[in-house]
Amino acid sequence: MHHVIIGNSAAGIRAAETLRYLDPVSDISIISEEDIHAYSRCLLPDFLAGSRSEREIYFRPEDFYARNRIQTIFGSKAESIDPEQRRVLLDDGTRLSYDKLLIATGASSTLPPIPGIDSPNVFGLRHLRDARNILKACAKARRVVIIGAGFVGLEAATALYRQGLEVTVVEKMPQILPQQFDTLAADIILQDIQAEGIRFVLGRGIKEISPPSVWGRIFSNPGCGVVLEDGTRLKAEVIIIAAGTRPNVEVALSAGIKINRGIPVNDFMETNVPHIYAAGDVAETKDVVTGQTGLTPIWPNASAQGRTAAYNMVGHPKAYGGMIGLQNAVEFRDVPAIAMGISRPAGADYQVLSSYHPEKNRYKKLVLLNDRLVGMILVGDIHQAGIYGALIKNKASVSRFNDLLLRDDFSYGYLAT
Amino acid sequence: MKQIMVDVERCNGCLTCTLACSAAHSLTDTIVAAMAAKTPARIQVMPVKGKAVPLMCRHCEEPACVDACMAGAMQKDPVTGIVTNEGNEQACVGCWMCIMACPYGAVTQHPNGKTALKCDRCRGRETPACVESCPNNALRFVEVGEFAAEKAAKTAVSQLTGT
Amino acid sequence: MSSCQTCPSSDTCYSAHNSTNDMYERTTKLGIPTIFDRWEAQQPQCGFGMQGICCQLCSHGPCRITQKADRGICGATADTIVARNLVRLTSHGAAAYSHHLEELAKTLKATAQGKTPFKIGDEKKLRDIAAVVGLDATKSTADLAIALADIILSELRKGSEEPLALLDLFAPPTRKEAWEKLGVIPGGVLSEIRDALTKTMSNIDTDPIDLLLTAVRLSIATGYMGLVGTTTLQDILLGTPSLTNSEADLGVIDPATVNIVAHGHVPLVATAVLQAIQDPELNKLARQAGAEGIKVYGSMCTGQELMQRSAGSARGFAGQLSNWLSQEYYVATGAVDLVMMDMNCSIPGLKTVADHFHTKLVSVDRILRMEGVEDHVDYEPEKVAEQARQLVKMAIDTYKKRGQNIYIPEYKAKAVAGFGVETIVRALGGSLDPLLDAVKANQIRGIAAVVGCTNNRNGQDFKGLAIMREFIKHNVLVIAAGCMSSAAEIEGLTDPAAAELCGDSLKDVCKALGIPPVLNFGSCVDIGRIGVAVTEIAGALGVDPSQLPVVASAPEYLEQKAVADGIFAVSFGLLTHIGPVPPVTGSELVTKILTDDIAQLLGGKVLVQEDPVKAAEEMIAHIDAKRSSLGI
Structure with a gap:
């Protein structure tokens, strides 16, 4: 039996170690384009900030592959899959046979189609090499512009600010973290980051990136300009694009696997092609809150999907319980915040409970639908996130303690007793 | 595998377990020193409608906190079953994903604000400190099956006798 | 509060008074931690x-009695520990009341000697009491006062x-016999x-029965x-209360005056301050400072003493203003300039709130420090x-x-005070x-003293x-004292208009006499x-x-003076409802004695019932039983 995994991050690694735990004898191979030990993309900002070295962002011990007897095929790209022959074709021409295949190829930074996007010193932030390149470019830089005030953009902003750079974040929506946080929560977090000294331009998208002038290139000072929709120009030596990601579905396409945005899978993490599974940022699973199938590109879900896929690959049928598609924890400076599920409800059917204590930078918002918790935002005090998450995930009726939900001492105890 | 089991009815909210927990995780293993050093407790006793309810990590079979950990710090030891983010090669960064993931609210922020804090079942101590300290026997360190059987017997008796 | 069964909304509501809830909202917004926050933080x-x-x-x-340890290290049982703790609580209450009385006796003497700004307020009462204690009635008022003060001391x-001697002179003979x-x-x-x-030191009296008798x-x-x-001396010195109309609740605060x-x-220093603010010179100073005048308000029991003698x-x-639980909240109005704190019930949290505003806290009793x-x-x-x-x-x-930053809740209620x-x-x-005829005719079913502290539990x-409310609805006349008086005043129960809340027969009595229920x-x-x-x-x-259709209730007792009061009420022969449950339940023996056996010895006993409606029901049943024994 040969289990092949394409991808060496959360879903791939969690799948590999689970496979080995369940099946001590079969062969396991991991194919990865990057020639490096499994590292945590989520820790790239810490690497950028200089607070963690390359080794310190590994999320498994250095003997992980050896101890788990996993064959590593690193530095090779999986070009295509032949589902008939059950073979993966690598970019060096090698053909790798599999019995079960897991596609855990993750996602890539989306680069907006604007003029100048291919200028030097314009980077995404997805891979370790991006981070290395950014650091190299920053060594000679003073100003950084970050496009996108989502999670990655803000993490990068704080990291580089700590490296001593002048950082400006540009976001086309009128608030930061527009995906998950409402304006009030976003504003509290914004105040916190601004207090650090980072500048923000909100509500304006970018029109183009003007490449460095000839003189700039001659004096190896490749300062770019960022031109905003309204014509404002921002100068910067380094530009980071953090405007979202798209799933890496190319290799799946070659196998004739059904693709939406990502690869839709069933409860057993199976694609529509036999023996091929998908997990992680590339997979589309059912969101437990909305019931919709879609991408859930966050670490905990990727891990759980990888783990579930492994069970099914070894023949222990196990259904993916379903996760909350949208959930994230952030802490850029002093104020931790977590958002989950339908955190910005639209419609009269939803009931919103909230409390806001500006003096403590604390905000709590719970969204209910038909006596069930479907979403929440916690800012400042996040200790109850897990219990609210469990209520959301389990679709538990909260009518029994509706009036107690907002209390700061609401705990698992209310469910257990 | 032994687990810390809670008999909520027996808990009277004295918080001795939280003190014992702090002490067991302090340098000197004494309550007084732990309080002086502000060593935090890893278990909580929460009020629920006037009743004290101890809440602690169950060291789950498939821990959501381990899935959530993007640093690889939170791990479940395959031999002891202990789930902890301490003592591993990978260090906790305090991203709070585990806090978000734990359905029992058993993971908290360390007061240092930098790392997550949770029960490590006193790492190899024969009986966890909280269990040892409980004056009411509300906490017990037993095989899960044993506890469940006892509970079931108790429930049966109370149903039969109508008490 | 989370354990409250009073009403469905009380899980999210901290006070029965709108004014205090308003103020709590304000302190929360201002980020000032107050008693309700600290209560939460103490749970469980x-x-x-x-x-x-x-x-x-x-x-x-510390030793505690557990399932595996039925005795302390010295061998003390739960019964000993509980009874001993109870005696210690009672001692505190007795000591504090004694301090109050001693201050009064000294003041009475100094007043009679012409050394204070006070004048003997009720000469008749002085002479009546002097006669009972056997003083020479031909003496001058001043000499009688001095002699009486000396007797008290x-x-x-x-x-x-x-x-x-006072017990011998004033207690009903049947009580003396029982005691x-x-x-x-x-x-x-x-x-x-x-x-x-x-x-109650270690290993001296460890007999729970003897300890209870000591209490x-x-x-x-x-x-x-x-x-x-104390009540008697206060009446002699400051005058026996007379019926008077006043107002209660935080809305009485005037933002335009020095407060x-x-x-x-x-109430001694406070009475002197009320005299001082009549001084035109001080009023001139106040106006120069930009204020329209100077006002003195009451809080807790000092306020009650002033109100009934106003x-x-x-x-x-x-x-x-209000009772014990509201002290931080009146300071948080931002319109209180000085709080003069005499003997007890000034909480340390008061200083935290005062620090957020300009309010000056001053202790006016040598034993009070914060x-x-x-x-x-x-x-x-x-x-x-001069002070x-x-x-x-x-x-x-x-x-x-x-x-x-001033906010004064708009609420205030009319209050009639001065009953006795x-x-x-x-x-x-x-x-x-x-009154007795009304009781005999069952127009007044009975009398309930609802007294004592307020409590956040x-x-x-x-x-x-x-x-x-339950009592008056069932035609039981209520007598209030202490923080319960403030509670009743703020909610309008001491306003004659509250007769409308009574059962029919009590309503008639109240209306006929023009008194509140x-x-x-x-x-x-008091x-x-x-x-x-x-x-x-x-x-x-x-x-x-x-034997009387009379009960006592301290439904929200808080501190040690109330413990002494409660045991006194039981000793006096009354069924005494006490809430929250006092710290005695760890001893079956003590609990049983207090709630049961003691009735055979002293006539009274403790009633523990957390549900206020049921508590009232049980007390009314007791009243009815006493009525039928008396054949009325």
Whole structure:
């Protein structure tokens, strides 16, 4: 039996170690384009900030592959899959046979189609090499512009600010973290980051990136300009694009696997092609809150999907319980915040409970639908996130303690007793 | 595998377990020193409608906190079953994903604000400190099956006798 | 509060008073932690302490009684520990009341010697009492006052083997008989306290029964000295209360004036301050500072003392703010310039709130100190006129620092105060008979004294108010004292208009007499006044207090004075409802004695019932049983 995994991050690694735990004898191979030990993309900002070295962002011990007897095929790209022959074709021409295949190829930074996007010193932030390149470019830089005030953009902003750079974040929506946080929560977090000294331009998208002038290139000072929709120009030596990601579905396409945005899978993490599974940022699973199938590109879900896929690959049928598609924890400076599920409800059917204590930078918002918790935002005090998450995930009726939900001492105890 | 089991009815909210927990995780293993050093407790006793309810990590079979950990710090030891983010090669960064993931609210922020804090079942101590300290026997360190059987017997008796 | 069963909304609501809830919202917004926040932070609370089975006396401790340890290290059982803790609580209460009485006796003496700004306020009462204690009636008023003060001081200090003379003179004979049988006739209070504290040291008195008898003894000493004695001396010195209209709740605060709050229990300095603010010179200073005048408000029991005498020695009193739980909230209005804190019930949290505003806290009693409070104007009878002026000047100075962030809740209620035996007799045309007739005719089903503190365990005043409303609905006349008086005032129950809330027959009585269904007897020390009233009624009917259709309830007891009060009420023969559950439940023996067996010995017993409606029901059943025994 040969289990092949394409991808060496959360879903791939969690799948590999689970496979080995369940099946001590079969062969396991991991194919990865990057020639490096499994590292945590989520820790790239810490690497950028200089607070963690390359080794310190590994999320498994250095003997992980050896101890788990996993064959590593690193530095090779999986070009295509032949589902008939059950073979993966690598970019060096090698053909790798599999019995079960897991596609855990993750996602890539989306680069907006604007003029100048291919200028030097314009980077995404997805891979370790991006981070290395950014650091190299920053060594000679003073100003950084970050496009996108989502999670990655803000993490990068704080990291580089700590490296001593002048950082400006540009976001086309009128608030930061527009995906998950409402304006009030976003504003509290914004105040916190601004207090650090980072500048923000909100509500304006970018029109183009003007490449460095000839003189700039001659004096190896490749300062770019960022031109905003309204014509404002921002100068910067380094530009980071953090405007979202798209799933890496190319290799799946070659196998004739059904693709939406990502690869839709069933409860057993199976694609529509036999023996091929998908997990992680590339997979589309059912969101437990909305019931919709879609991408859930966050670490905990990727891990759980990888783990579930492994069970099914070894023949222990196990259904993916379903996760909350949208959930994230952030802490850029002093104020931790977590958002989950339908955190910005639209419609009269939803009931919103909230409390806001500006003096403590604390905000709590719970969204209910038909006596069930479907979403929440916690800012400042996040200790109850897990219990609210469990209520959301389990679709538990909260009518029994509706009036107690907002209390700061609401705990698992209310469910257990 | 032994687990810390809670008999909520027996808990009277004295918080001795939280003190014992702090002490067991302090340098000197004494309550007084732990309080002086502000060593935090890893278990909580929460009020629920006037009743004290101890809440602690169950060291789950498939821990959501381990899935959530993007640093690889939170791990479940395959031999002891202990789930902890301490003592591993990978260090906790305090991203709070585990806090978000734990359905029992058993993971908290360390007061240092930098790392997550949770029960490590006193790492190899024969009986966890909280269990040892409980004056009411509300906490017990037993095989899960044993506890469940006892509970079931108790429930049966109370149903039969109508008490 | 989370354990509250009073109403469905009380899980999210902290006080029965809109004003205090408003203010809590304000302190929350301002980020000022107050008592409701600290209460939350203390949850859950230790079950050993709750049951009274924790002993910290010796260095072997702390010991607690558990399933595996039925005795402390010394061998003490739960019964011993619980009873011993109870005696210690009672000792504290007895000591505090004694302090109050001693201040009064000293002041009476100094006044008679012409050294204070006070004048003997009720010469008739002085002469009546002097006659009872056997003083020479031909003496001058001043000499009688001095002699009476000396008697009180010597009664306080004499040995525990010398029976209290005041008890012998004032207690109903049937009570004395019962107490004598039990051997609990006390001697001098201070000696009794010494004995009790000695007994409750480790390994001296470890017999739970003897300890409980000690608590009874202490409480009887407290009843006749700290309660009846203090009330009587206060009446002699400051005048016996008379019916008067006043106002209560935070809405009485006037943002335009220099505002002084008299907070605590001993109304002496406060009375002097009320005299001082009549001084045109001080008023001129206040106007120069930009204020329209100077006002003195009451808080807690000092406020009650002033309110009930506001037609006399406390003329100019500007109204009652609230009770114990609201002290931080009136400071948080931002419009209080000075709080003068006399004897007890000034919480340390008050300073935290005062620090957010300009408010100056001043202790006016040598035994009161608070961390961070540096201004002490410790009461001295001979200097109090000057001390009062000093306090007013401090308030004017502080007024100048008042900030702009002021919020005064709009709520206030009309309150009638000044009830007591004398006012009732006067209102009834010179005799108690009309009242007794109404009781006999079942127009008034019975009388319930709802007294004592306020307590956040079930939210401020929820239970007390629920019980009072339940009583009057069932035609039981309520007498209130202490923090429960403030609760009733704020919610309009001491306004004659509250007759509408009564059952039909009580409504008729109230309307005919123009009285409210909750008679405001004053401060917590005025439980003594209630004792006197019940003694009068028992005497008039020729029965023992335990035979009367009378009950007592301290539905929200908080501190140690209330423990002494509660045990006194039981010893006096009354069914005494106590809430929240006192820390005795860890001992089956003590619990059973207090809630059951003691009735055979003393006539009264403790009723523990957390549900206010059920508690009222049970007390009304007791009243009905007493009525039928009396054949009325």
